[in-house]
Amino acid sequence: MSIDFCWRPLDALPPGQPGRVMAIGGGRGLALRLRSLGIRPGAVVRTVAQGPWRGPVLLEVDGCRVALGRGIARRIFVQPLP
């Protein structure tokens, strides 16, 4: 799979800007856990806040909020939406 230029890791999405999830790295366990919270390829997410000191990312997806550790956010690739 080739990675498009527009894709970027979730933690690089500026707060407030929506993005579409394009790919999720990591194992099946992580993929399943994220899916159960609505984070799956195709889903539209928005960063609400980012914790300092490489803290977690607060996301809004499907109308609810989810905190993801930075290590996980970095494995989720999104395409910024206007």
Added chain:
Amino acid sequence: MPGRPRPRHRPPDLRPALAVNVRRIALVGQPNSGKSTLFNALVGWRAVASNFPGTTVEVLRGRANLAGRPAEVVDLPGIYSLAAQDPAERVARDFLLGEQVDLIVNVVDASLLSRSLSLTLELAELGIPMVVCLNMADEAEHKGIRIEREKLAELLGVPAVATVAARGVGLPELLAALPEAKVPRPPRYSADLERALAAVEALLPQISGLGGLPPRHAAARLFSSEPLPEGTPAAVREEVARIREDLARCRGEDPALVLVDERHALAARLFREVARVEHARVGWRERLDDLLMHPLLAYPILALVLFLLFWLTFRVGSALEGLLSPALEGLSSAAARALGEGLLAQALAGALDGIWAGLAIALPYLLPFYLLLALLEDVGYLPRIGFLLDGLMHRLGLHGKSVIPFLLGYGCSVPAVLATRILEEERDRYVTAALAVLVPCAARTVVVFGLVGRFLGPAPALALYLGNILVIALAGRLLRRFLPGLGPGLILEIPPYRVPGVCTTLGKVWLRLREFLKVAWPILIGSSAVLALVEALGWEGGLNQAARFLTWPLGLPPESGIPLAFGVLRKELALIMLIQAFRTSDLGSVLTAGQMLVFTVFTMFYMPCLATLAALRRELGWRRALLVLLGTTGLALLLGLLARAVAVLV
């Protein structure tokens, strides 16, 4: 929960009569869908409702009287799917499949309907009669989600009822719908997936160990790459592997994910058919995060909230204690007089002292502390603390979620250790529990303030608290060396801000207090009796001599041996016994400042009290509980020596 007392409140009117003889009703739903609230409404306010995802890993059982017929209502842990990814999901799945469940009430957060329907469809594969409870109907309306209930019921093939569990709205309708429960229509996937599932289903009779499972569910499980049971014939193994590989090749995706994604797509379609999303109202609850999670303001606000938490606890606590302690002292001396002399009488008087001591800690300090903490939890701020401190906790080799057990630890270590269940990974639970017992609980606070605070001033006492945090941080870093392998990272649903329900909050306080009363109180009482006996028999001298190996290197007087030994039973006993041993409450006249410091530091860290040890054993097993014991005692000795050196130098 075993041994649950009988509900005092009568449940609401549970007519009309049930047509089928329902014996066991299981509440199944995602975390925060309002299951516990509904459960409490059904069986009387008896269990804890939690706003923190995953707090109810335990299975709560209660009895309800359904139209004169007793039924058991079971509150299963909140789950997102039956994939058995974490302990909660395993518990729930094993319960649904292993125990005789006659009826599932699928509790759905209607404001998150599209996400919740995936679980509903997964449950539909179990072949158990079901009712869908569309809870949080008020929240859904707030978000502008309009749901056509009849259509949903028709498409799923089961009754669907709208409720607002927190206000008891819709409960009669829910009860009326229970007899109408039907086995839901299982979802139909795309042709290729259906074919593959059917092929696996055909193999099931040759696989032992899956007997009794609903075939569709069993096939789905094998798809999710669950290992085949031991003793499955090699030919069957290969066949299952081939079916999975075929599908994986066609779809270019892991079959487990294919299945989950298809289920989600079906759920999304179902949602579009039965729900319309209109204009959502945006109120203070949506905007509050802009302030409380603000990059600059979030941390000052957090510091203020935590300061208020402790400050209020101390203000309320000392006021309550002032009211309570004269009464308790009067009771205690009256009891001692009434019982008179004799070994048994003295042991009894000791046991009574234990009862008062439990009350003296639980009521003034634990009650306000856990009440405030429960409020923070139910408002929704507690999970946000987890978010805010995640980066910091990573330095300790932990996630933000571990903040919760730490905070609870300032009350009593027993609920703190039990609360480590909210963590998914076994290693994280271990490390969190090992560190959380170092947090000074209310009993140790008595020692810190009664000794250092009273005789050396509040500043050194406060310094001890800050030093304690530093030590925990260093211990965390050290443990990270020995126990690497932090789980993948924080994944935490952050619920919306809510106005807490009085009953929900009080229920939670009661549960935490009950953990203290159930685990710690009996040990308190028993150990006080033992203590009285030791005194009556005149064994102090020998014990003090035996404890010299500890008190000598620490530079403490021999009389402090027994207080330290009995501090293992109850930490605050260390201080009370010290006063008794010297026969004066003016400890400043018998101990040097350095000795007081050493004594307090040692008491703060050395082995957890018996009640905490019991909790550790329950959560971690004997071996790890013993390791924690050894580790903390070694740490205490080290820090005690350090304190002695500091005292000599200063």
